[in-house]
Amino acid sequence: MALAWCAICGSTHPRPKDCPGDLRATGPERHGWRVAVETPHGIEAYGILVAPSSDLWRARILTYPNVLWTIPGGGSTIKFVGATAQASEAKAVAFVEGHIRARGYLRRDGIDPVVAGRFRAEAARGASAPALRKIRSIPVRFGTGPSLFSAMTGNISESGLFVATFAPLDPGLAIRVLVDLDLGALGMRGEVVWARRRMVLGRPVGMGVKLISPPPPYLEFVRELR
Numbered sequence: 001m002a003l004a005w006c007a008i009c010g011s012t013h014p015r016p017k018d019c020p021g022d023l024r025a026t027g028p029e030r031h032g033w034r035v036a037v038e039t040p041h042g043i044e045a046y047g048i049l050v051a052p053s054s055d056l057w058r059a060r061i062l063t064y065p066n067v068l069w070t071i072p073g074g075g076s077t078i079k080f081v082g083a084t085a086q087a088s089e090a091k092a093v094a095f096v097e098g099h100i101r102a103r104g105y106l107r108r109d110g111i112d113p114v115v116a117g118r119f120r121a122e123a124a125r126g127a128s129a130p131a132l133r134k135i136r137s138i139p140v141r142f143g144t145g146p147s148l149f150s151a152m153t154g155n156i157s158e159s160g161l162f163v164a165t166f167a168p169l170d171p172g173l174a175i176r177v178l179v180d181l182d183l184g185a186l187g188m189r190g191e192v193v194w195a196r197r198r199m200v201l202g203r204p205v206g207m208g209v210k211l212i213s214p215p216p217p218y219l220e221f222v223r224e225l226r
Contacts, residue, residue, distance in 0.1 A: 005071035010079040011058075023058045023079050025051035031150050032059075032089050032139070034164065035096065036204040038106040045166070045204070048092045050085045057085045059092035064166060133157045134225045137164075139180040142190075142209070144173060151206075153179070158222050160190070160210045168195035168207035177209060181221050188214055 005012060009023050034047035045064040050057060059080040061069040068077045080095065082088030100107060133155040140163055141148035151165040161177075169175060173192045178185050189212040196205050211218075 005076075005078065007071065007073075007075045009081075010071055010076035011081050020053075020056060020081060023053045023056070023081065025058070026054055027052040029060075032085075033093050033137070034064075034152060035100075035107055036164075037100055039103075046096050048089050048096070050089050052085075053081075057082050057088040059085075059088040061092055061096060133162075134222065136225060141178040142169075142175050144169070144175050148176065148178060154204060154206060156222055156225075158214065158219050160193070160208060162206055162208055164204045164206040166205055168192070168197060168205060171195055171207075174212075175209065177211070179218070181217070183217060183221075186215070186218055188212070188218065 006016075006019055009019050009021060011020070011023065013019055029049050029051035032048040032050050034045060036043055036045050047062045047064060049060045049062055051060075052058075059082070060077050063069070070077050078095075080088050080091035082091060099105075134157065135155045136153060138153045138156065139150070140153050140161070141150050142163060142165075143149055149165065149167065151163050154162040154164045156162075161179075163177075169192045171192050171194055175190050175192060177188045177190045179188065180186075190209040191212065193208045193210045195207040198205065
């Protein structure tokens with residue numbers, strides 16, 4: 001059965017009296033989960049925007065760079081409501097994943113190992129002893145100063161990680177990295193070793209980051225991944 005979207009709040013609810021009203025953002029809206037998808041029209045990138053709305057949280061879906069998903073008829077943007085940011089985002093992620101499956105689209109958020117012959121510039125550093133990569137999407141924040149940008153990892157290893165971001169930094173820059181692990185946010189230092197600024201089939205835009213002296217909690221986390 002098709003979902004019945006409320007024209008007032010932009011979300012779904014069982015009864016009209018359950019409508020939370022106009023879910024306006026009452027705080028900063030941040031970028032969260034995102035995914036690259038192969039569609040009949042080419043590669044598209046979907047993402048989730050999360051913001052507080054009074055005592056609730058709302059999540060909206062975006063096709064990058066700037067197209068918000070709307071309810072049928074276009075009267076309002078689609079919204080997902082939760083008591084926490086994580087709860088609202090999880091509902092939006094589930095909706096996007098269902099959209100992808102229903103249309104038979106292919107997800108392209110997995111990162112294949114870099115092949116030196118094909119992507120020589122990306123493989124130039126550290127190619128002699130590559131670390132074992134494990135494909136994981138983990139929230140990460142990065143930056144060169146006090147302000148940090150939100151993104152997701154595409155893969156991680158003991159010595160580095162791939163950051164899937166539409167604003168990769170220049171190779172050679174020293175950056176701060178904050179990775180959200182089960183034990184909490186873990187800060188590390190890193191260096192951008194390569195950047196991919198245009199999407200290639202199966203390879204999202206982003207940057208490769210070499211970690212400088214990664215701490216034991218991070219190394220243990222990576223080693224326990226299967």
